[in-house]
Amino acid sequence: ASVDTLPAPAVQVALPPYSLGKSHYRQFRIRVRIENLGDIESQNIRLQIPVLSRLDSPYQVIESETFSLEPVEITQEGFYSRSAHFLISGLSPGETASINITYKLVTYPLTANFSAYSGASSSAVEAAFLQPSPNIESSHPEIAARAEQITSGARDDLEKSRAIYQFVRQHMRYDSNAACRNQGALTALREKAGVCEDYAALFVALCRAVDIPARQVNGYADPKGTGQRWDQLTQTFPLRGYRHSWAEFYLAGAGWLPADPTMDISAQDLRYFGCLPYCSHIAQNYHDHSVRIRFQGGRLAATWEEELI
CATH class of the missing domain: 2.60.40 (Immunoglobulin-like)
Known part of the structure; x- marks a missing residue:
């Protein structure tokens, strides 16, 4: 007697949200x-x-x-x-x-796997990362209007956050001597100049304005983006002058992902969107x-x- 062999049921394997x-x-x-x-x-x-x-x-x-x-x-x-x-x-x-x-x-270096993004809204995140906060004026009419304009053709949160990242890179001019520096997202939008904190604040505010959870990260970073100068220290390395701010945004199924528009000022691709290619950042807090x-x-x-x- 012959026995029919049934095909094995398809197994859905969850994709990892990122690789380290x-x-x-x-x-x-x-x-x-x-x-x-x-x-x-x-x-x-x-x-x-x-x-x-x-x-x-x-x-x-x-x-x-x-x-x-x-x-x-x-x-x-x-x-x-x-x-x-x-x-x-x-x-x-x-x-x-x-x-x-x-x-x-x-x-760890981190690279997001955007294929793991479910396309769903991010409803399980702490509400504070969706609301206005000091220097993150996400409910201001100018911020809200610009966020809607930037993301008008986007289909989901991934496309929206990528469009916002592109906008911040192109809209801002890095100027460590700008009188308007470190004054928050609204000032960055209006003045179009500032430092890393302004880039991060503007990205975060625009994301929150379209209901994408986002937060500013404060800490330190190697300005060359490699972290190699920190790998084999033979003496104490003062971090004065290495202070840095970047951002993180949340995607359902992928979690919190880094975004550092300041590091991508002169890049042709989005190397620091959902990615930290090297161990170049030291995170300290989400609010100083x-x-x-x-x-x-x-x-x-x-x-x-x-x-x-």
């Missing part, structure tokens, strides 16, 4: 130093220091976080931000105190906060440095 390249380790350190410049003792000194956020960006993982002085508490703030709170009992005139916060980071100090007596001054070690 070879990892690199980074030792990142925050150093805060306070000094009593007064002529009487400072007492009951309370410091609130922003620390690395618990980011869910897929191209960076925090392996460890250590403190030279144990914090009294660590608080969670908006946009996944965190602050460590420290207490120093007192500093005599001329006396100094330092707090070091050290991280072991794993960073400042060091805060409260104390009694004396006169305190604080300095803040960030470096790779």
Whole structure:
């Protein structure tokens, strides 16, 4: 007797939303130093220091976080931000105190697989990344109108975000001396000039205006875009001058993906749209906060440095 062999049922294999390249380790350190410049003792000194956020960006993982002085508490703030709170009992005139916060980071090159995008709307994302926020004036009529104009022919969020990215690259002129720099998305749209923070803010605001979740990422980047100068450090590498802002946008089925229009200023293709080709970025937060100090007596001054070690 013969047995009919039925064809195996088709198996739907989910595509990975992105691919990660070879990892690199980074030792990142925050150093805060306070000094009593007064002529009487400072007492009951309370410091609130922003620390690395618990980011869910897929191209960076925090392996460890250590403190030279144990914090009294660590608080969670908006946009996944965190602050460590420290207490120093007192500093005599001329006396100094330092707090070091050290991280072991794993960073990855990332390339999005846009085929994994489902085409659905992104409804499961935290609402804050769809709403206006400081310097992200996504509900302003000028931002809303321009976003609608840019995306009028786009069929889905992927096409919309790509069109917005192209617009920001072409609309903006990088000018580190521009009087309008670091003043937010609306100013960037109007003035057409600025720095990385303005590029990122404008991209984020335009995305949110058409209901694409987006957020600004603050941190550091190698201006050459390779990160090679950080790969084999033989001495401490101060990060002053390497401060950078870029963006991330969310696609259903693909998740949070990077977009760095500043890095693509002179490129012929969209190399940094949904892609970080090298381990060139160190993400710190989605919203900047400042060091805060409260104390009694004396006169305190604080300095803040960030470096790779």
